[in-house]
């Protein structure tokens with residue numbers, strides 16, 4: 636895979652071209668000190684000092700003792716040590732505040748490629764819904780998934796020339812409270828042809844999808860031919876869509892072919908061999924649901940290392956479910 640193919644899947648690259656078929660999004664340049672703040676693993680977990688009085692979260696989370704120490708230090712030392720002072724990003728905060736307001740008060744945040752999905756557990760509502768800069772900073776700073784964007788985005792590139800892009804962006808997407816998970820699909824494009832479509836949420840069987848499958852395939856195929864095929868420059872890639880009640884198709888995301896992108900109900904090898912008709916896969920019965928393929932908590936909470944048993948469990952479960960899907964076909 637080439638670096639340019641990975642670059643095309645960054646939201647600040649694809650969104651301007653596809654905005655009329657996507658979720659309303661406002662994109663912010665991230666100043667380098669904020670990127671360094673996200674990367675900084677040393678010292679206590681500090682949230683940025685907020686310029687806004689309506690931000691209810693404290694500046695430091697996780698360790699009440701740290702908070703106490705910090706307050707004591709503040710009281711005893713006016714020129715408090717830089718290393719324990721909460722950082723502050725007033726300009727970025729103010730821009731973000733305006734964007735949140737113009738997007739209706741709640742947003743879904745993501746960096747160039749990824750959202751902090753593994754941090755949802757930490758927010759009061761258990762989702763990625765944010766209505767303040769501090770909430771966004773908390774989700775971004777707590778996420779291990781974002782380390783991929785920050786440090787490993789080009790790891791699978793044959794022409795890798797750096798470990799990170801020159802600039803990072805924060806995309807704020809209008810929050811949609813009632814997206815129906817069964818209406819999200821990952822579409823696989825190989826040699827510029829749509830070869831496969833997979834239900835995106837593979838942990839659940841949705842009986843209604845069985846009846847709608849044919850119609851959905853037609854709607855997605857037409858959308859691909861009219862709006863994506865000749866506009867997205869890569870030959871091989873995936874894109875995720877959401878199909879609304881009125882059969883409008885919205886692009887949620889683009890991802891590179893292979894590497895870190897999950898093939899969901901397919902294998903990459905079999906996708907590369909599909910060429911005649913579109914293969915549309917959904918979970919066809921309750922027996923065929925897959926275990927969650929993403930961790931819902933940061934890596935620290937889960938021992939997935941070789942020998943932990945988890946790696947073998949995933950391998951077995953995956954093989955078993957692939958077999959079941961074949962049997963059901």
Ligand SMILES: Nc1ncnc2c1ncn2[C@@H]1O[C@H](COP(=O)(O)OP(=O)(O)OP(=O)(O)O)[C@@H](O)[C@H]1O
Nearest residue numbers: 658743748749750808809810811812814819887888
């Ligand atoms: N604006 C939104 N409002 C509410 N939920 C959203 C919104 N945008 C995305 N989601 C939900 O979050 C999920 C993940 O979003 P997205 O694909 O942008 O993240 P990602 O990190 O790129 O994921 P992946 O790496 O799997 O592609 C989507 O499948 C969708 O269910």
